[in-house]
Amino acid sequence: xxENGTFIKRAMVIGGGIAGISASIDIGNAGxxxxxxxxxxxxxxxxxxxxxxxxxxxxxxxxxxxxTVETGQHPHIRLLTHSEVEGVEGxxxxxxxxxxxxxxxxxxxxxxxxxxxxEKCPSKKPSEFERGMGTGKAIYTLSPQAVPNKPVINPxxxxxxxxxxxxxxxxxxxxxxxxxxxxxxxxxxxxxxxxAAVGFDLMPMETFGEYGYGAIPDVIDxxxxxxxxxxxxxxxxxxxxxSDGKVPKEVVFIQCTGSRDPERYMPYCSRVCCMYTAKHARxxxxxxxxxxxxxxxxxIRSTGKGYEExxxxxxxxxxxxxxxxxxSRIFRDGEKVAVWGVDTxxxxxxxxSADMVVLATAIIPQGEAKGLAQKLRIHVDDYGFFTEAERKxxxxxxxxxxxxIAGCAQGPKDIADAVAHANASASKVxxxxxxx
Amino acid sequence: MDYLxxxxxxxxxxxxxxxxxxxxxxxxxxxxxxxxxxWTCCGATFPLATDNIMALLPPSRILARARxxxxxxxxxxxxxxxxxxxxxxxxxxxxxxxxxxxxxxETNYQGDLRVLHYLEILKQDVGFPRIQxxxxxxxxxxxxxxxxxxxxxxxxxxxxxxxxxKPTLFEGFLEAMGAEAIDFPYKIECCGSFQSVGSPEVxxxxxxxxxxxxxxxGAEVVVSTCPLxxxxxxxxxxxxKQKYLDFKPIPVLYFTQLLGIAMGLDYQTLGFGQNFVxxxxxxxxxxxx
Amino acid sequence: xxxxxxxxxxxxxxxKKVELISGQNLFACYQCGNCTAGCPVAFAMEVGPHEVxxxxxxxxxxxxxxxxxxxxxxxxxxxxxxxxxxIDIARxxxxxxxxxxxxxxRKDHIHVSEFQEGFLEKVPQIAFIxxxxxFLS
Numbered sequence: 001x002x003e004n005g006t007f008i009k010r011a012m013v014i015g016g017g018i019a020g021i022s023a024s025i026d027i028g029n030a031g032x033x034x035x036x037x038x039x040x041x042x043x044x045x046x047x048x049x050x051x052x053x054x055x056x057x058x059x060x061x062x063x064x065x066x067x068t069v070e071t072g073q074h075p076h077i078r079l080l081t082h083s084e085v086e087g088v089e090g091x092x093x094x095x096x097x098x099x100x101x102x103x104x105x106x107x108x109x110x111x112x113x114x115x116x117x118x119e120k121c122p123s124k125k126p127s128e129f130e131r132g133m134g135t136g137k138a139i140y141t142l143s144p145q146a147v148p149n150k151p152v153i154n155p156x157x158x159x160x161x162x163x164x165x166x167x168x169x170x171x172x173x174x175x176x177x178x179x180x181x182x183x184x185x186x187x188x189x190x191x192x193x194x195x196a197a198v199g200f201d202l203m204p205m206e207t208f209g210e211y212g213y214g215a216i217p218d219v220i221d222x223x224x225x226x227x228x229x230x231x232x233x234x235x236x237x238x239x240x241x242x243s244d245g246k247v248p249k250e251v252v253f254i255q256c257t258g259s260r261d262p263e264r265y266m267p268y269c270s271r272v273c274c275m276y277t278a279k280h281a282r283x284x285x286x287x288x289x290x291x292x293x294x295x296x297x298x299x300i301r302s303t304g305k306g307y308e309e310x311x312x313x314x315x316x317x318x319x320x321x322x323x324x325x326x327x328s329r330i331f332r333d334g335e336k337v338a339v340w341g342v343d344t345x346x347x348x349x350x351x352x353s354a355d356m357v358v359l360a361t362a363i364i365p366q367g368e369a370k371g372l373a374q375k376l377r378i379h380v381d382d383y384g385f386f387t388e389a390e391r392k393x394x395x396x397x398x399x400x401x402x403x404x405i406a407g408c409a410q411g412p413k414d415i416a417d418a419v420a421h422a423n424a425s426a427s428k429v430x431x432x433x434x435x436x
Numbered sequence: 437m438d439y440l441x442x443x444x445x446x447x448x449x450x451x452x453x454x455x456x457x458x459x460x461x462x463x464x465x466x467x468x469x470x471x472x473x474x475w476t477c478c479g480a481t482f483p484l485a486t487d488n489i490m491a492l493l494p495p496s497r498i499l500a501r502a503r504x505x506x507x508x509x510x511x512x513x514x515x516x517x518x519x520x521x522x523x524x525x526x527x528x529x530x531x532x533x534x535x536x537x538x539x540x541x542e543t544n545y546q547g548d549l550r551v552l553h554y555l556e557i558l559k560q561d562v563g564f565p566r567i568q569x570x571x572x573x574x575x576x577x578x579x580x581x582x583x584x585x586x587x588x589x590x591x592x593x594x595x596x597x598x599x600x601x602k603p604t605l606f607e608g609f610l611e612a613m614g615a616e617a618i619d620f621p622y623k624i625e626c627c628g629s630f631q632s633v634g635s636p637e638v639x640x641x642x643x644x645x646x647x648x649x650x651x652x653x654g655a656e657v658v659v660s661t662c663p664l665x666x667x668x669x670x671x672x673x674x675x676x677k678q679k680y681l682d683f684k685p686i687p688v689l690y691f692t693q694l695l696g697i698a699m700g701l702d703y704q705t706l707g708f709g710q711n712f713v714x715x716x717x718x719x720x721x722x723x724x725x
Numbered sequence: 726x727x728x729x730x731x732x733x734x735x736x737x738x739x740x741k742k743v744e745l746i747s748g749q750n751l752f753a754c755y756q757c758g759n760c761t762a763g764c765p766v767a768f769a770m771e772v773g774p775h776e777v778x779x780x781x782x783x784x785x786x787x788x789x790x791x792x793x794x795x796x797x798x799x800x801x802x803x804x805x806x807x808x809x810x811x812i813d814i815a816r817x818x819x820x821x822x823x824x825x826x827x828x829x830x831r832k833d834h835i836h837v838s839e840f841q842e843g844f845l846e847k848v849p850q851i852a853f854i855x856x857x858x859x860f861l862s
Contacts, residue, residue, distance in 0.1 A: 250732055343783070483819075
């Protein structure tokens with residue numbers, strides 16, 4: 001520790017997605033201690049749900065898992081997962097953060113991560129991680145490679161909590177780690193700087209009445225497509241639609257769902273949908289050669305390195321049909337999904353009788369972001385994204401010294417930009433620590 | 437040095453003045469156009485349908501016969517030049533098509549002829565300084581607009597004639613003769629080509645715009661390299677005049693006719709009778725004849 | 726005004742035939758419109774070359790073949806020389822002509838018998854020969 005007087009040279013990173021992980025590793029590598037707080041049972045964030053990433057089509061887990069493992073084993077990083085920030089007091093160099101350690105109902109100190117409890121748990125429910133498609137258990141980890149690889153019990157699904165019977169996990173646990181009596185605990189940590197990297201959410205499909213309020217089974221969002229396409233997902237990577245498991249042959253993607261719609265939804269561009277839709281379309285064509293992809297778009301925004309080439313390759317070499325225009329309405333039509341769109345390039349209304357529709361729904365702030373901003377006493381914009389000190393020249397600082405922001409919590413970003421943003425905030429923390 | 441010469445159909449009829457002046461000028465410049473024996477039609481369009489091998493046979497036959505006579509082939513008409521040069525390149529680079537063509541024609545042509553436009557001979561082999569030396573009546577004070585059209589230039593990668601957007605070869609030639617080369621944006625725009633047969637009114641419009649652009653930039657005469665362009669921008673001035681009443685006719689000359697004047701050939705041998713708009717008032721007014 | 730798109734229709738046999746004859750990949754077209762912007766005869770066209778390419782790609786054979794666009798194309802290659810995607814648009818226009826001209830029943834676009842008197846004498850043969858290549862079955 002480089003303790004020097006009262007200025008505490010220990011950082012807290014809130015949010016364990018790729019931004020939070022990147023910032024933590026950077027600060028840890030500089031020799032400062034880091035406490036990484038994550039509300040879910042394990043780190044990795046949204047990226048862990050992705051199948052492949054653009055524009056390289058690398059396997060997301062293959063690139064991320066080394067990072068999560070490094071974070072979990074890092075001598076300077078302490079993980080506080082399944083935990084949430086309750087309150088923040090103090091100032092730069094001397095913050096006191098109150099943290100709720102949510103009850104896991106499993107003694108992680110004893111648990112070896114053998115997975116037997118999850119295997120035997122009789123309570124089955126749609127998995128949130130799998131976007132409601134795969135089967136989850138009441139005692140679960142987010143993925144087999146979870147860091148830390150320790151399960152938690154969801155009391156609202158668990159038969160013991162609901163009906164006071166079962167206790168199967170307790171019976172099968174070889175080390176006696178199950179603890180139904182566990183309660184939330186509160187701890188206090190003292191840190192000198194905080195990085196808020198709480199990530200994003202997707203606008204729920206239930207928002208979009210014209211697209212069926214999320215009630216049409218074969219209308220899914222982008223993250224759901226990631227899970228369908230993922231080898232570790234509910235279909236083991238085969239492209240099968242949710243309603244009947246058939247391989248969809250006509251797939252419609254709708255960009256700007258909820259984005260760039262100032263009247264009804266979000267006025268801003270979500271920045272990543274153009275690219276991930278192109279990626280989805282290409283991955284789909286790699287698996288369903290005789291399928292046809294239709295992408296409805298307003299503009300194609302592909303400003304990253306290698307992005308435009310990626311888009312054009314999809315059009316040119318994989319026969320992806322881009323249709324310029326919005327989709328006005330989607331409705332269930334027997335086994336099909338009727339899509340009413342337009343191709344403004346020909347000026348004609350376009351109707352597609354699709355087998356599956358994927359909505360590139362808008363990126364929105366995490367639900368807890370506003371509350372956290374209040375605790376940190378930093379500003380948010382009209383939508384709830386954290387506000388940087390200056391739009392152009394101080395993109396990772398906030399109005400408060402010692403509090404920084406990283407990743408999509410500040411605004412929509414792709415992985416490369418989120419990581420760069422996180423690297424920048426980590427270097428700000430290091431500079432602050434080095435100054436004192 | 438002598439060059440194998442493919443005149444093409446129109447040079448024998450409606451563009452005799454182009455053919456004759458080119459031959460006469462070459463003698464004055466110290467080379468001879470050696471007309472190919474038994475030449476046939478070039479096909480007049482390079483086939484754009486990739487499967488149309490039949491349309492490649494006429495130019496291929498010309499090339500194969502020319503190769504028996506020598507190594508460098510020249511033409512005057514831009515259309516012929518385009519067809520022959522593109523076909524030559526195709527035979528050189530596409531082994532499959534080369535075999536098909538040779539098998540059909542019972543020839544063994546490899547695409548190794550040098551195909552040059554007459555202007556390229558003037559630039560590369562004769563050289564503009566030598567042309568300058570040969571001037572008997574430099575065209576001082578003549579504002580001449582060089583009209584390239586399409587076929588000399590495009591496709592650029594195949595024609596390798598000059599810069600596709602801003603060619604200057606023609607200007608250099610005019611300036612060597614002492615004329616003032618008028619740069620005008622429509623110098624690389626299409627004359628309407630064969631649309632003079634398909635949609636004559638469209639070709640009329642093309643001609644009107646090209647001439648208007650030349651005049652707007654100060655041209656007194658438009659200089660052409662192609663009998664089809666010449667038809668569309670010279671002979672069609674009758675149609676243009678009919679549609680645009682305030683249109684003022686402007687003479688269109690083949691570049692070899694201008695060269696003939698400048699090298700002191702008797703103007704009566706330059707075939708001005710075949711030009712639609714009479715250039716004599718202009719040329720006399722400038723004191724060239 | 727309305728198109729019902731299906732995977733059978735998009736890039737259908739008609740579109741593939743045009744691609745085969747022209748040797749061009751229609752999916753490469755990203756509809757920038759450069760071809761139409763520079764076309765010297767676009768003023769007389771019912772729709773621009775880029776729109777015909779769009780129709781063709783979408784499998785709208787009737788719409789694609791009904792317009793005058795490709796009949797007016799003079800193969801000047803201005804579009805081809807500036808296409809940012811390297812599509813030889815003039816070849817696509819020629820292929821559309823060929824789709825019609827190569828049909829079993831003769832579908833000549835021009836008729837010599839309808840030429841005005843004196844037209845044959847006036848026009849150079851090179852125009853006729855090119856024209857016949859482009860307009861006659």
